[in-house]
Amino acid sequence: xxxxxxxxxxxxxxxxxxxxxxGIDLEIADGEFFSMLGPSGSGKTTVLRMIxxxxxxxxxxxxxxxxxxxxLAPYDRDVNTVFQDYALFPHLxxxxxxxxxxxxxxxxxxxxxxxxxxxxxxxRLNGFGARRPSAMSGGQRxxxxxxxxxxxxxxxxxxxxxxxxxxxxxxxxxxxxLKQIQRDVGITFVFVTHDQDEALTMSDRVAVFDAGRIAQxxxxxxxxxxxxxxxxxxxxxxxxxxxxxxARRLTGRDGTFSVRPEKITIADEGxxxxxxxxxxxxxxxxxxxxxxxxxxxxxxxxxxxxxxxxLAGLRGNRxxxxxxxxxxxxxxANRAA
Amino acid sequence: MSFFHRHPRLRLAxxxxxxxxxLVVAYLGALAVLLVSAFWTVNGFTGEVVREFSLQNxxxxxxxxxxxxxxxxxxxxxxxxxxxxxxxxxxxxxxxAKVASxxxxxxLVIAILTxxxxxxLVKAYxxxxxxxxxxxxxxxxxxxxxxxxxxxxxxxxxxxPYMILPIYxxxxxxxxxxxxxxxxxxxxxxxxxxxxxxxxxVPSIFAGSIFTFSLSLGDYITVQIxxxxxxxxxxxxxxxxxxxxxxxxxxxxxxxxVLIMVVYLTAVRRSGALxxx
Numbered sequence: 001x002x003x004x005x006x007x008x009x010x011x012x013x014x015x016x017x018x019x020x021x022x023g024i025d026l027e028i029a030d031g032e033f034f035s036m037l038g039p040s041g042s043g044k045t046t047v048l049r050m051i052x053x054x055x056x057x058x059x060x061x062x063x064x065x066x067x068x069x070x071x072l073a074p075y076d077r078d079v080n081t082v083f084q085d086y087a088l089f090p091h092l093x094x095x096x097x098x099x100x101x102x103x104x105x106x107x108x109x110x111x112x113x114x115x116x117x118x119x120x121x122x123x124r125l126n127g128f129g130a131r132r133p134s135a136m137s138g139g140q141r142x143x144x145x146x147x148x149x150x151x152x153x154x155x156x157x158x159x160x161x162x163x164x165x166x167x168x169x170x171x172x173x174x175x176x177x178l179k180q181i182q183r184d185v186g187i188t189f190v191f192v193t194h195d196q197d198e199a200l201t202m203s204d205r206v207a208v209f210d211a212g213r214i215a216q217x218x219x220x221x222x223x224x225x226x227x228x229x230x231x232x233x234x235x236x237x238x239x240x241x242x243x244x245x246x247a248r249r250l251t252g253r254d255g256t257f258s259v260r261p262e263k264i265t266i267a268d269e270g271x272x273x274x275x276x277x278x279x280x281x282x283x284x285x286x287x288x289x290x291x292x293x294x295x296x297x298x299x300x301x302x303x304x305x306x307x308x309x310x311l312a313g314l315r316g317n318r319x320x321x322x323x324x325x326x327x328x329x330x331x332x333a334n335r336a337a
Numbered sequence: 338m339s340f341f342h343r344h345p346r347l348r349l350a351x352x353x354x355x356x357x358x359x360l361v362v363a364y365l366g367a368l369a370v371l372l373v374s375a376f377w378t379v380n381g382f383t384g385e386v387v388r389e390f391s392l393q394n395x396x397x398x399x400x401x402x403x404x405x406x407x408x409x410x411x412x413x414x415x416x417x418x419x420x421x422x423x424x425x426x427x428x429x430x431x432x433x434a435k436v437a438s439x440x441x442x443x444x445l446v447i448a449i450l451t452x453x454x455x456x457x458l459v460k461a462y463x464x465x466x467x468x469x470x471x472x473x474x475x476x477x478x479x480x481x482x483x484x485x486x487x488x489x490x491x492x493x494x495x496x497x498p499y500m501i502l503p504i505y506x507x508x509x510x511x512x513x514x515x516x517x518x519x520x521x522x523x524x525x526x527x528x529x530x531x532x533x534x535x536x537x538x539v540p541s542i543f544a545g546s547i548f549t550f551s552l553s554l555g556d557y558i559t560v561q562i563x564x565x566x567x568x569x570x571x572x573x574x575x576x577x578x579x580x581x582x583x584x585x586x587x588x589x590x591x592x593x594x595v596l597i598m599v600v601y602l603t604a605v606r607r608s609g610a611l612x613x614x
Contacts, residue, residue, distance in 0.1 A: 054517050074520040081521045087514035091536045100532075101522035152522065 003066040005030040005156055005188040006051060011060035013046050020046045022212035024060070028190060028205075030155075033182050035191045035199040038209030039235065044192050047209075048158050051190065052081050065155060075104075079156040080149035084164055086141045088133035094144050095120065095129030101152040119151035120144075122181065139170045146181070156188045163198065175202055196236045200224060208232045210334070224260075229334045233258040238298055240264070242328075246295040255330050261286070261300040263327040270322035273297070278311050285311060289321060297321060368595075375588040384582055394589035404573070408593055411569040414489055415553040421493040422500035422549045423542055430501050431534075434508035435516070446505075449498050457495065461562045464491045468563055483565035491563050492553045499548035507541030508534075543605045550601060554594045570594055 006028040013021040021043040028034045036044040049055040051062055053074035061070045069077050080101070088097050095116050102112035120126055123143035133141055142162060149157055159178075163171045179202050182189045193199050199206045200220040207217045208231075216228040227233035230241055242250055242257040250271060251257055266287065276296075277288035280303075287299040299321060341348040375394060378387045398404045433445045452460070467474050468487050474480045481487055511534065519529040557571025564572075570593055577587035605611070 052517075052521060054520075073525075074517065075523045075525055079521075081518070083514045083518060085512065085514055087512065087518035089515060089518075089533055089537075091533075100519070100524075104523040104528060104532075148522070 007063040009061045012058045014058045019212055031186050033189045033204045035203035035206045037199040037206050039194055042209035043212040044209045048160055048192050052079055052158050053077050078154055079158055080152050080154040081158045082145045082149050082162045084161045086145040094131050098148045098151050115151055119147040123147045138165055159191045161192055226329055227331055231334050240297045242295050246293045249293040258329045258331055259323055259327055261298040264299045264321050264323045266319050267322045270320040272320050275314050275317050275319055278314050371588045374585050375592055377585040379583045394586050407568055411554055415550045417489045418492045418553040419546045419549045422497050426500040426504050430504040430508055433505050449501055453498055461559050465562050483563050485567045487563040488560050491559050496549040496552050500545035503541045503544040507538050511537055540608050543608050551598050
């Protein structure tokens with residue numbers, strides 16, 4: 001196997017009494033689009049900051065391309081960061097911002113100007129070089145920050161919730177663009193986000209963070225279809241958790257099981273229950289069904305034919321739910337934090 | 338209240354009439370009187386003010402070497418004090434805003450503000466004692482004695498807080514992520530300071546310099562206390578008001594620092610420093 005771009009071993013970080021990162025072991029392959037997904041306070045940003053060198057780990061090591069960089073300062077590491085607030089230098093023009101890293105590394109004036117313009121081209125901002133960051137929109141600033149990092153051709157690019165401040169439309173557009181840029185330049189992207197849609201759409205692999213630990217690492221499909229813990233099942237997408245006596249009644253076994261709402265259909269036979277809520281959400285409708293077996297299930301149906309008028313009267317109706325056996329995923333317990 | 342709500346202009350008048358009156362009468366009025374009386378003269382025999390337009394005072398100031406020397410000396414002191422304050426305030430403000438814990442920061446701000454509560458005179462006299470022959474400084478390292486050097490030291494001491502506070506405020510507004518971004522792009526601390534921190538702080542430094550520069554330019558009490566025989570513009574004004582009993586000439590001299598400050602403010606305005614005040 002090739003040397004991983006990033007190798008984290010036994011990484012821990014405490015801030016006073018708070019353990020932000022509680023032991024992380026992780027390998028990220030060269031050229032991978034890797035996402036760290038988790039709620040705020042789960043330690044994902046702290047891990048990113050330790051890879052960049054802004055925070056020093058309390059214990060454990062960070063290796064980049066096989067070299068231990070745990071004690072190195074940020075300026076001695078071959079990584080670049082796109083910050084959540086973009087962190088553009090307000091007193092410099094856009095092109096000067098992009099050039100900054102090259103200028104610091106003493107690249108000749110002509111070459112650095114050419115490379116900076118090229119980087120601005122690649123994020124579709126040609127012609128904006130003379131502007132001040134303050135004269136640009138959020139989406140444009142985001143791309144300047146990206147160009148400023150990419151122009152240095154780092155082995156690894158770290159992105160700290162870079163799309164967090166953008167509105168939904170722009171976000172979706174930037175998700176596609178980021179993925180495209182990553183494929184073009186072929187460098188490793190480590191992408192921190194709390195948005196599960198974002199992580200699922202963009203990544204080759206996702207690490208789901210829970211209370212300073214990694215609950216699961218895998219491809220988006222693995223993480224979504226086979227959540228390892230109830231936390232992952234609940235955080236990545238919506239999940240119907242079946243436990244206790246209900247589990248025995250519905251599956252015939254003891255344990256904790258998860259069924260995704262879109263895997264369930266309302267049919268003529270199956271587990272009986274009562275519709276307690278009908279939520280119309282544009283392309284789909286969500287039904288909340290209280291099964292007689294003693295568990296509440298969320299069911300999502302595509303609105304192919306259904307109209308709102310027809311839906312209104314469904315609350316209180318008796319229905320039956322079915323699902324395929326292979327869509328019932330047995331999951332382990334949450335790891336103690 | 339609904340009356341004022343329906344008459345926004347009257348509301349504005351009620352709000353601003355007192356400060357406007359103060360500004361026009363007390364502030365601009367005094368300045369105008371100063372400017373007008375600068376063109377008057379004093380009868381050499383009777384000592385009475387002659388209220389006729391004359392350029393005599395200004396001619397004296399421009400032609401006589403002693404006035405030019407005092408003006409240049411005052412300018413030099415103001416510049417030296419400002420430079421010293423900048424050099425001392427920068428590292429102090431950086432420590433306060435970016436290094437110290439929030440708790441320590443709180444106490445440091447208090448420590449910098451409390452000397453401003455103490456009387457100016459007491460602080461100046463404290464330095465007189467410090468600098469005296471056979472005083473504490475003399476026994477430790479030797480004293481420079483009273484004179485121009487002492488004036489610069491004491492004025493720097495007095496006005497330092499006015500430089501620290503705007504720089505500290507400027508640094509507080511500077512996001513840490515900018516410093517991290519600079520390091521991330523390969524810059525060591527020195528480079529980050531020169532390339533990012535300093536340029537962003539220029540308006541704050543100029544804002545502080547407006548205080549240190551103008552306060553030094555107009556000071557005459559410190560000069561009297563620790564200046565020995567040194568004379569600055571303020572001392573000439575004071576001497577002409579008192580001993581020489583020549584108010585018009587005092588007014589004419591007083592227009593010199595006013596003029597210098599106007600030039601200075603115009604120059605500084607371009608840097609955006611006035612928005613920092």
